[in-house]
Amino acid sequence: MAPTPSSKPHSMMQTPSSKSNPAHNQTRTPQSKQRLNFNVSKPSPNHNSSAMAKESNNPPAEHPVEVIGRIRDYPDQKKNPASSSALQINPDKQSLRVKTEIGYRDFSLDGVSLSEEEDLDAFYKKFVESRINGVKLGDKCTIMMYGPTGAGKSHTMFGCGKQPGIVYKSLKDILGEGEEVGEENGEKLGPATFVQVTVLEIYNEEIYDLLSTNNGGGFNLGWAKGGSASKVRLEVMGKKAKNASFIAGHEATKISREIQKVEKRRIVKSTLCNERSSRSHCMIILDVPTVGGRLMLVDMAGSENIEQAGQNGLEAKLQTAKINQGNTALKRVVESIANGDSHVPFRDSKLTMLLQDSFEDDKSKILMILCASPDPKELHKTISTLEYGAKAKCIVRGPHTPIKERGAEDSSSAVILGSRIAAMDQFIYKLQMENKLREKERNDAQKELMKKEEEIAALRAKVSLAEGKGHDTMEEEINLKANQQVQKLKSELEKRIQECEKMADELIEMERRKMENVVLQFQQESEMLRQRLRELESELYKSRVGGGSLDMDGSNFVRKLLDTYSEDSGMVKSMDLDKSYDLDAGKQDVVVFKAGNSETKSYLDFDSRKNSRDDKDYDLLVRSFSSKGCLSTVFEADEEEGSGDDKEKFSDEEVRKEVIEEKVVCSSTLAAKAPSIPVSSPEVSSQNQEKVENFRETLVDKLLQAESPSEPESAQDTASSRLMRIQNIFTLCGNHRELSQHIRTPMPGRKRSENIDPMASPVRTTEEGSDAKSISDVKQLQKSLSKDLLVSDIPENFQTPMGNKKMAPSSFESTLASKENCNPIDEKIGDLDVYVKWEASMENPGKFITTLKVVKDSTLADLRKLIEIHLGGDNQAFTFLVLGDPSGAPVPRETEATMQASKLPICNNQLPGRLACLRPLKGTRNTPHHLPLSPLENKLPLTPISNVTKHCDYPSPELPTHLDSTPFVTLRRY
Numbered sequence: 001m002a003p004t005p006s007s008k009p010h011s012m013m014q015t016p017s018s019k020s021n022p023a024h025n026q027t028r029t030p031q032s033k034q035r036l037n038f039n040v041s042k043p044s045p046n047h048n049s050s051a052m053a054k055e056s057n058n059p060p061a062e063h064p065v066e067v068i069g070r071i072r073d074y075p076d077q078k079k080n081p082a083s084s085s086a087l088q089i090n091p092d093k094q095s096l097r098v099k100t101e102i103g104y105r106d107f108s109l110d111g112v113s114l115s116e117e118e119d120l121d122a123f124y125k126k127f128v129e130s131r132i133n134g135v136k137l138g139d140k141c142t143i144m145m146y147g148p149t150g151a152g153k154s155h156t157m158f159g160c161g162k163q164p165g166i167v168y169k170s171l172k173d174i175l176g177e178g179e180e181v182g183e184e185n186g187e188k189l190g191p192a193t194f195v196q197v198t199v200l201e202i203y204n205e206e207i208y209d210l211l212s213t214n215n216g217g218g219f220n221l222g223w224a225k226g227g228s229a230s231k232v233r234l235e236v237m238g239k240k241a242k243n244a245s246f247i248a249g250h251e252a253t254k255i256s257r258e259i260q261k262v263e264k265r266r267i268v269k270s271t272l273c274n275e276r277s278s279r280s281h282c283m284i285i286l287d288v289p290t291v292g293g294r295l296m297l298v299d300m301a302g303s304e305n306i307e308q309a310g311q312n313g314l315e316a317k318l319q320t321a322k323i324n325q326g327n328t329a330l331k332r333v334v335e336s337i338a339n340g341d342s343h344v345p346f347r348d349s350k351l352t353m354l355l356q357d358s359f360e361d362d363k364s365k366i367l368m369i370l371c372a373s374p375d376p377k378e379l380h381k382t383i384s385t386l387e388y389g390a391k392a393k394c395i396v397r398g399p400h401t402p403i404k405e406r407g408a409e410d411s412s413s414a415v416i417l418g419s420r421i422a423a424m425d426q427f428i429y430k431l432q433m434e435n436k437l438r439e440k441e442r443n444d445a446q447k448e449l450m451k452k453e454e455e456i457a458a459l460r461a462k463v464s465l466a467e468g469k470g471h472d473t474m475e476e477e478i479n480l481k482a483n484q485q486v487q488k489l490k491s492e493l494e495k496r497i498q499e500c501e502k503m504a505d506e507l508i509e510m511e512r513r514k515m516e517n518v519v520l521q522f523q524q525e526s527e528m529l530r531q532r533l534r535e536l537e538s539e540l541y542k543s544r545v546g547g548g549s550l551d552m553d554g555s556n557f558v559r560k561l562l563d564t565y566s567e568d569s570g571m572v573k574s575m576d577l578d579k580s581y582d583l584d585a586g587k588q589d590v591v592v593f594k595a596g597n598s599e600t601k602s603y604l605d606f607d608s609r610k611n612s613r614d615d616k617d618y619d620l621l622v623r624s625f626s627s628k629g630c631l632s633t634v635f636e637a638d639e640e641e642g643s644g645d646d647k648e649k650f651s652d653e654e655v656r657k658e659v660i661e662e663k664v665v666c667s668s669t670l671a672a673k674a675p676s677i678p679v680s681s682p683e684v685s686s687q688n689q690e691k692v693e694n695f696r697e698t699l700v701d702k703l704l705q706a707e708s709p710s711e712p713e714s715a716q717d718t719a720s721s722r723l724m725r726i727q728n729i730f731t732l733c734g735n736h737r738e739l740s741q742h743i744r745t746p747m748p749g750r751k752r753s754e755n756i757d758p759m760a761s762p763v764r765t766t767e768e769g770s771d772a773k774s775i776s777d778v779k780q781l782q783k784s785l786s787k788d789l790l791v792s793d794i795p796e797n798f799q800t801p802m803g804n805k806k807m808a809p810s811s812f813e814s815t816l817a818s819k820e821n822c823n824p825i826d827e828k829i830g831d832l833d834v835y836v837k838w839e840a841s842m843e844n845p846g847k848f849i850t851t852l853k854v855v856k857d858s859t860l861a862d863l864r865k866l867i868e869i870h871l872g873g874d875n876q877a878f879t880f881l882v883l884g885d886p887s888g889a890p891v892p893r894e895t896e897a898t899m900q901a902s903k904l905p906i907c908n909n910q911l912p913g914r915l916a917c918l919r920p921l922k923g924t925r926n927t928p929h930h931l932p933l934s935p936l937e938n939k940l941p942l943t944p945i946s947n948v949t950k951h952c953d954y955p956s957p958e959l960p961t962h963l964d965s966t967p968f969v970t971l972r973r974y
């Protein structure tokens with residue numbers, strides 16, 4: 001049998017060399033009572049040099065106890081594959097790992113065997129056979145089965161039906177097959193070996209001889225008879241049972257059969273752990289007398305405690321306690337020997353008493369077979385068993401020291417102490433190895449844990465980075481999109497603003513051009529009317545003054561007036577301005593002139609005269625009105641009727657005219673603006689008055705129509721601006737008429753006063769007297785024209801020169817005559833020339849703007865309107881400065897309506913020119929840095945306008961060419 005690796009150096013096999021060792025042989029006497037000696041790892045201070053030299057020459061210490069683990073099969077694992085074994089054999093085959101839920105623990109043994117892998121035969125051959133061979137040669141060997149109940153101790157010791165156990169195999173090995181060895185001198189020598197077998201039972205601290213019974217008998221070799229006899233109790237004498245029976249023989253089969261029989265006499269009991277639990281220790285002692293060998297086979301009872309055994313009752317507990325007493329004593333003995341105690345408690349139990357030689361005999365070796373179950377439920381018992389075996393494995397036996405050579409007690413104590421220290425060092429070393437192994441495992445686990453933690457941290461960082469990055473990216477994208485949207489909207493808005501500004505500029509420019517065109521057209525129309533009026537008045541004057549026949553009642557004048565207008569085709573064209581108005585015949589004033597007809601019918605009021613008119617004419621009129629909603633007045637003089645002898649056919653009251661077209665004066669709105677002309681002079685005939693009135697209305701209408709159609713936006717003009725224009729027209733028309741009367745070529749032999757105002761001349765010729773009525777009518781007509789043109793429209797702030805709307809001509813003339821210090825012409829006509837300029841300052845010498853002609857009693861508010869029209873919409877923010885005033889204070893806006901233009905200072909001390917100085921309001925572009933003005937600044941450093949003041953008898957300012965006056969109303973003098 002090959003020894004286990006660990007036991008190899010300390011093999012108890014008796015080799016030839018070992019036998020030849022005298023020292024060894026000295027200690028191998030069976031009777032020798034030597035205690036176990038242990039290695040002294042440290043030199044004792046009491047040791048002398050000779051002792052040390054002897055020790056150094058001694059062979060190394062050996063282990064008297066060899067521990068082998070045998071793991072029984074695990075039947076539950078076959079039933080439940082999920083249940084894993086708690087025991088694992090390490091690859092070195094010398095250590096066993098016990099796995100628990102919290103870890104594992106390795107136990108170093110001298111050998112490990114799994115019953116599943118190695119049956120009893122294999123186990124025996126591997127671990128037991130070598131010991132048996134030694135016994136055959138005279139060695140002493142003790143084989144102990146240690147372990148908890150049910151771990152397979154009895155199974156290993158005695159075997160089962162299929163395989164015999166260690167007992168029977170050993171017996172067979174020792175005795176062989178019982179064959180005769182040979183013959184000497186013709187006689188059989190008999191078997192070579194025989195044995196003496198003693199079977200003892202230690203139960204309840206009593207030793208029973210299983211081979212002997214009290215009912216005596218026995219045969220031959222002391223085999224007990226019967227099985228029912230009571231057991232023989234033996235006493236221990238020394239280290240052996242006194243008077244123990246034995247069986248001797250050389251037939252293994254017979255002896256085995258007998259052992260098997262008596263073994264059944266062991267006290268067994270069913271426990272929770274084993275149905276047939278051995279309650280006693282069984283000891284089989286095989287002595288080989290021929291060689292002096294001895295084999296002790298010990299099947300110990302289970303090492304479990306009382307509770308685990310499930311024993312109840314006092315007796316059972318005492319029984320279990322006593323059973324455990326042998327186990328406990330054996331444990332202490334092992335520990336004591338391993339620790340090197342001076343006293344080994346062999347006497348604590350019958351078992352240890354009988355085993356003392358096994359521990360103390362140098363030739364005795366102990367093979368401790370630790371039986372364990374792989375069942376995790378038995379784990380604590382398995383661990384306890386392995387700890388016990390590990391302790392036993394630490395037992396070392398030092399070199400043999402004869403008792404005689406022991407010196408004093410001190411040296412013995414030193415040796416014992418050294419043995420203890422060595423054992424402890426070895427044990428510590430073992431623990432250190434285990435500790436290192438665990439530290440290594442712990443470090444590996446920590447490294448693995450750190451690695452995992454780093455991976456987790458990296459993953460978390462990646463996740464957080466991804467989340468943060470994703471969030472930032474989203475926010476940046478949103479901001480970018482928002483900024484792009486804002487920029488896009490901004491650019492679109494700027495584009496639209498630019499387009500709007502461009503459109504506004506174009507619109508303003510277009511409106512300005514339209515306005516200029518309208519003004520120009522209006523001026524042209526006005527000029528044409530003036531020209532016609534002048535011609536008419538000139539004709540009238542010639543007819544009256546030039547020696548021709550004067551119509552005293554004015555009929556000729558009217559006829560010529562009408563003829564003049566009718567002759568002028570341009571007049572027709574200029575007046576042929578259609579205006580689409582809805583006709584309301586019942587509310588229209590219609591003037592019907594029929595030429596070439598003896599009858600002359602005039603209708604000032606269509607409704608009132610409806611009944612008296614001719615039905616034919618009425619029908620014609622109605623058809624004309626219904627078919628044409630326009631204003632068209634054409635005067636045509638019937639040359640034939642107006643010439644030759646037929647003139648006498650017509651009376652002065654009749655004016656032969658022909659209705660060419662109907663006239664719609666104006667709409668109701670326009671009619672309201674041009675009320676009926678009040679009859680100021682009862683001396684004028686109603687017919688002439690009607691004619692003149694019709695003419696005036698026609699004139700007014702044409703003027704308004706000349707303005708309105710070409711100015712569609714005029715509907716949006718304010719009433720004030722429209723009235724201002726009408727006022728201006730009336731002013732001009734009336735002024736021209738007055739001027740045409742007063743400013744004429746002086747008559748030879750006449751005084752200036754007469755030339756100036758023929759109407760005021762009290763002396764008249766006969767011819768004049770013949771035309772007195774006519775002249776009177778004309779005079780009245782002129783007065784009426786003058787007054788009506790000046791007064792009829794907008795009477796609120798557009799007053800007559802005397803500030804009276806309805807002033808009698810006599811009072812009017814007398815008022816004019818009383819103005820001595822004023823220009824008689826100007827006072828009579830009742831208007832003023834107003835020179836408009838910007839205020840002079842340090843930086844700005846004062847820019848001339850324009851010259852306006854206004855009615856004398858016009859207020860600054862009226863003047864403002866004209867100036868605003870002239871300036872347009874760009875620069876209307878100004879105030880009037882009262883130049884000449886010491887403070888040069890501006891006129892408050894609210895008082896402009898109450899301050900007359902005549903209150904303005906005289907320009908350059910020349911009547912009738914007035915100077916209106918304007919101060920731009922703050923914030924306007926023409927705001928100058930001005931200072932209070934002095935009276936000296938109340939001058940216009942200009943020379944009279946040469947081209948328009950040829951016939952003027954007073955100086956007028958002359959505009960420098962670089963000044964942009966562009967007057968709204970062109971100054972004209974006659």
Ligand SMILES: Nc1ncnc2c1ncn2[C@@H]1O[C@H](COP(=O)(O)OP(=O)(O)OP(=O)(O)O)[C@@H](O)[C@H]1O
Nearest residue numbers: 072115149150151152153154155274277278301302
């Ligand atoms: N290795 C094994 N193979 C098969 N069966 C086994 C093995 N070990 C033990 N058994 C069986 O287990 C049962 C208990 O075994 P055994 O009686 O040997 O245990 P034990 O340790 O002697 O217990 P106790 O101390 O109570 O006597 C027996 O029936 C036995 O046949």
